[in-house]
Amino acid sequence: MTVSEPTSRAPRPRGSSLAGKAYWAMVRRVTLIAGAIDVGYIVLFAGLGASTLAWINGVSVLLYAAAYALIGRKKNTLALLLIWFEVMAHAALGSLLIGWDSGFHYFLLLFVPAIVVANSRGLAPAIVLGLLAYYLGLKAVCDAVGPLTPLSPAGLRTVFWVHVCLVFAMSASIAAFYRRAILSAERRLVEQAQTDGLTGLCNRLGFQTQAALTLARQPDAGGSAAVLLGDVDHFKQVNDRYGHAAGDQVLIHVARILQSHARQGDVLARWGGEEFLLLMPGCSPEQAEQAAERIRQAVVASRVAVDELELPLSLSLGVACLGPGESLQSAISRADAALYDSKRAGRNRVSRAWPAALPA
Template identity: 40%
Template sequence: MNHKNSARLLTFLLALLVSFFGYPQPIIDLTDTPELTAGEYTRYLQENNDEKLTLAQAIAAFNSSEVRLGKHQSISLGISVAPVWLKTRLLNSTTNDENYRISVETPWLDVIEAWIVYQGRVIQQVSGGDAVAFEQRPMQYRYFAFEAELPKGESQLYLRVESVGPMAIPLRIATTELAVKRDISSSYQYGFLYGIMVALALYNLILFFSVRLPEYGLYALYLIGFVINSLSYTGQLHTWITPDFGPYFQDWLDIFLMITYSIAGLHFARKLLQTKQYAPILDRATIVVTLVIPAGMVIGFIFNQLTFALFLAFLLNTTFAVLFILLGLQALKHRIAAARLFLICSVTAATCICISTAAVAGFVPYNDVTFKLIEVGMAFEAICLAFLLAQRFRSAEADKQMAEKTARLDSLTGLNNRRGFAHAAQPIWFQEIRNGRDVSVVLIDIDHFKRINDGFGHSKGDEVLKAVAAVLKRGARRSDIIARWGGEEFLILLPETSEAQATQHAERLRQQIEKIELTSPGGAIKFTASFGVCGTIDGMFSKTKLRDDDLETIINVADEALYQVKASGRNQVKAATQQHVRQSRSKVKV
């Protein structure tokens, strides 16, 4: 007989054996595999809701052919299903008894009973679960766990699990040493993910109280709500705060904490993307979801219908993920700046949430990866959304700075207005006088400006103002501060410039203005300007005797000098006299 015929005969015989006896349950050699999630090594069966099996009856049932073998690392059967029995064969092939930790890493399961059977007799029995008082549990831990000393050879582990919530049973078996290491690693992972989200939440909460924009506050509530919800369904919150609040308390706590982050998250997305402006129907639908589904969950709580409330909670979770994507798509369609990144992070987070939710509900395999995907997805989304909010904050700050800058500028000439002059000149003034340096001001008035407006029109008058502003800008140094002081008046602050130097500069500007010629239908437009100058000179305005409040005085003195120019024929430059100084200082004192 050749090899091909031998292989065919062996395959036929195996198929024949399987058809008569079914697949034999695999055994876990704990010496070779000291740590695993044992779903694929576990057979299980469910009770009829009206009859609770004893251990003996369950063992008899497992010896029949009606039980099923797990297909994934964890066994997930759905929400509000009948109690389930599990059987796992454990082999200790060493010569010594070994300590192992056996755990079911789902905190919300209500009642879990465990038996270890060795050579036909029960050598250990424990009970725990969410319905058992914390101090009565085999290990005071966030989920059901106990430690067992397995003798040499084969032992059978039997578990009975009863719960109204999602029947997700990740049966974990590991040496005590490896179990402790896993706890430490898991704590670091959760601490890292929670740390990111809490830090971002607190930062944006501070921003909310600073800028009073609702999206920052809603984002903070969204993250804080999710962290608290995650702490709840991973059993950590229940362990710290509510360990003895009775059966089903954690189930209710978990689903109502879903409401907090889901509602805050959806309203945050509405505000961030401003959907009310361009997608009012979707915006209203989002509001309705945040009202109707939570109201149904409250009704379920009032009438103690946990299954109904659980269904609505998972519906809210799914709707939340779908609406996030729809909001992002609408924003992208209407070319909202934040839409693209929002859509990327929301699709990623929604995918992770749906996978985790489906794993808990029993639709996809439940394991370490699928269970923790929701935290990973939310952390990724939190970072992306924080980046979007930071962009918005920077944009708002830039808009604010632009508005402030615009408020300090004259819209016609682009020069500083009075407010802009004060903002720019005060620091320079204080620096100059404290360092004992020269400083001067020049006040300029366009001669007979009203005649220009009356004779050629206001548009030509505006051209004259812009032409004068252009001359002043061309003649200015980087340190000079130029402002349109009012109507047809201009003011220049000249740091490190004495009055004599300022007078020479003013004369050059006067000559350049005098040469300007503008065209108009009514003929050429020529005009002149008058200049009043005041600055540091030997005497009352010595650079070593200037005071903090002398800037206003110097401007008033320059105005007095300008008045003298107008009275004596215009188109001249006049520096201040000591008499002007004394008069202006006396006016300031009064």
């Protein structure tokens, strides 16, 4: 069905919250990958005879394992400090020991997108400039000191190409992760924009979007389509006498009843205030009127618990079927007129407004 399960009102996640969750999920993932890479480095540098670098990578594995565990415990700041320390120290030691041409410094560049995304308290520009100063300073020191424990030319080329491939792969992985996070956040925002925050049903925008898609498939499905517009009777009195919290419970309760009577493929929405709108594709006039009557009877038979009271409810409905070539808005307008007929006739009833082309 097009409709989601009605829920009570809950705060919607803010954009900053979504970005924060995506950022820390990315950091934890990169931490795991980096630790696995350092395990491979232990083997690589041991094979190249660079035992000092092999031991350094062993320490790096332990640091990444600690950072991974800290993020899992929500100790994000300490974890981030460990990661910064590891990457900056590792880049410096590797570059000093076997030379700038080894490419250890490339890993410092992976910090830049993470810094910009995190943008903690607007400090991203200052942190990026600090990282640039460290990068350029390390280059100057390496030029002045030279490699302390140089590798053979073949070994140095091997390390360089390994670093280039790893940095490209990690950059692509980080970019792909952020793309998925952005698309996911965009889908959530679209859903929120089209969902009523109280009942969890479609709002007007959501209804119009889903209804347009449903009716676009209608010629292939065959049959007519009907709209049911319902209004909770004496709703203002519930709000005035029992408070808006009780009114909210009434709306959620009625939304659940409507959803239980909607079919797969129907489009159900909170149309505004205490009004609900149901589009039923492939539904004859008789079926639509019968469905409306079943909904009305279900609402009357139910009760809403408010404090120690059980409030009786009733629902007035207007039903209209789309005539040949008629727009959905025109049918909704006729259903609205039929709804007011039900109100004027004493409420708690179903009225219909068929177009001239349909049987009365």
